[in-house]
Amino acid sequence: MLPVIQYTGAEGVLDLGWGHPDPSLLPVEAWAESTSEAIRAGGWKALTYGYAPGPGPLLEWLAVHIGAIDGRAPSPDELFVTAGASQGLELVSTVLTRPGDVVLVDSPTYHLALRILADRGVELRAAPTDAQGIDAAATARLADDLRAAGRRVPMLYTVATFNNPSGASMPVPRRRELVSALDGVTIVEDDTYRELGYDGPVPPSLWSLASADVVRLGSFAKTVAPGLRLGYLTADAGFVRRLANRGYIDSGGCVNHTSAMALAHFATTGRYEAHVSELREAYRLRRDALVAALRATVPTIEFAVPAGGWFLWLRVPDAAAVARRALERGVGMSTGERFHVDGGGGDRLRASFSMYSPTALEQAATRFAQSLPTGRRSG
Numbered sequence: 442m443l444p445v446i447q448y449t450g451a452e453g454v455l456d457l458g459w460g461h462p463d464p465s466l467l468p469v470e471a472w473a474e475s476t477s478e479a480i481r482a483g484g485w486k487a488l489t490y491g492y493a494p495g496p497g498p499l500l501e502w503l504a505v506h507i508g509a510i511d512g513r514a515p516s517p518d519e520l521f522v523t524a525g526a527s528q529g530l531e532l533v534s535t536v537l538t539r540p541g542d543v544v545l546v547d548s549p550t551y552h553l554a555l556r557i558l559a560d561r562g563v564e565l566r567a568a569p570t571d572a573q574g575i576d577a578a579a580t581a582r583l584a585d586d587l588r589a590a591g592r593r594v595p596m597l598y599t600v601a602t603f604n605n606p607s608g609a610s611m612p613v614p615r616r617r618e619l620v621s622a623l624d625g626v627t628i629v630e631d632d633t634y635r636e637l638g639y640d641g642p643v644p645p646s647l648w649s650l651a652s653a654d655v656v657r658l659g660s661f662a663k664t665v666a667p668g669l670r671l672g673y674l675t676a677d678a679g680f681v682r683r684l685a686n687r688g689y690i691d692s693g694g695c696v697n698h699t700s701a702m703a704l705a706h707f708a709t710t711g712r713y714e715a716h717v718s719e720l721r722e723a724y725r726l727r728r729d730a731l732v733a734a735l736r737a738t739v740p741t742i743e744f745a746v747p748a749g750g751w752f753l754w755l756r757v758p759d760a761a762a763v764a765r766r767a768l769e770r771g772v773g774m775s776t777g778e779r780f781h782v783d784g785g786g787g788d789r790l791r792a793s794f795s796m797y798s799p800t801a802l803e804q805a806a807t808r809f810a811q812s813l814p815t816g817r818r819s820g
């Protein structure tokens with residue numbers, strides 16, 4: 442039989458290498474109920490071709506919702522519904538880049554975004570980075586130098602908030618510097634984890650701090666369900682019009698109209714807020730369980746506790762060898778070099794706490810400790 446889903450884990454392995462949701466946290470009943478209500482309420486309009494930038498009820502709700510979770514509210518004409526952050530990135534990079542261009546990326550960064558960008562035939566270069574994230578002045582100089590050498594540098598991709606894989610968020614002053622330093626480079630801000638903050642206020646997006654030249658990608662994959670293939674972007678109204686006028690949008694309308702109608706109903710009936718606040722609590726407990734278990738079993742291990750998102754970014758000498766031994770003990774982690782374009786990350790492992798219960802995460806930490814050379818674990 443052909444598979445139904447993307448991830449099929451190996452028997453007996455607690456796989457912290459994948460950034461997927463805990464199946465028990467997917468809103469099966471609430472979504473089923475809400476979708477059937479939405480289709481009945483919308484009737485044929487829920488099933489026909491949708492308005493190019495997304496159905497009105499979702500755009501109107503998003504405009505208010507984003508105002509509540511970010512530094513400013515978009516107007517409805519600054520919004521465009523996508524089939525998820527990945528499709529948003531594919532679409533935006535198609536519009537902005539040509540093969541042979543240089544695209545700057547933060548480092549470390551979401552490894553599968555690197556694949557999406559590589560598919561465009563562009564050269565990926567790490568933006569200069571320091572402890573606070575992308576170094577704005579050095580990145581502007583790099584872009585100038587590349588242009589002086591005859592290259593086009595149309596875009597920079599960054600996961601500035603609850604970064605995948607590091608969990609880090611760029612401080613607000615650095616955000617302000619970055620949005621004003623880059624001239625002629627569109628910042629594509631992957632904001633997938635904004636609503637999964639566990640420790641208080643979440644910094645405003647780069648998009649909310651800039652008047653133009655930032656496209657922010659949002660997603661419902663982490664807050665509702667990845668299988669919906671649904672997300673949105675915010676950008677200036679002119680850029681949104683460019684997207685909406687593309688031939689394939691003109692041909693097919695909104696890229697995921699029926700799911701977008703269902704999401705609008707899920708949100709406007711209060712189910713979205715209720716679900717996301719439950720998720721925040723559940724993932725906070727998972728983060729705390731893995732942090733405490735690693736500190737107890739491997740007190741020497743270094744990592745920063747992320748204030749949101751799904752990942753711990755562990756500093757481990759010879760990470761590839763440790764990952765191999767950990768897998769033999771029944772725990773999977775991702776090796777750090779996958780998240781770099783410049784050969785870095787050999788001393789890092791990404792551990793996701795999203796897919797398992799706190800108890801299973803404690804078990805994973807115990808197995809991980811057993812896979813380290815003696816002397817690095819507790820006792």
Ligand SMILES: Cc1ncc(COP(=O)(O)O)c(C=O)c1O
Nearest residue numbers: 460525526527551605633660662
């Ligand atoms: C930073 C980041 N961007 C995008 C995605 C994928 O988002 P979507 O499912 O909306 O395409 C992920 C999922 O792991 C992610 O971590």
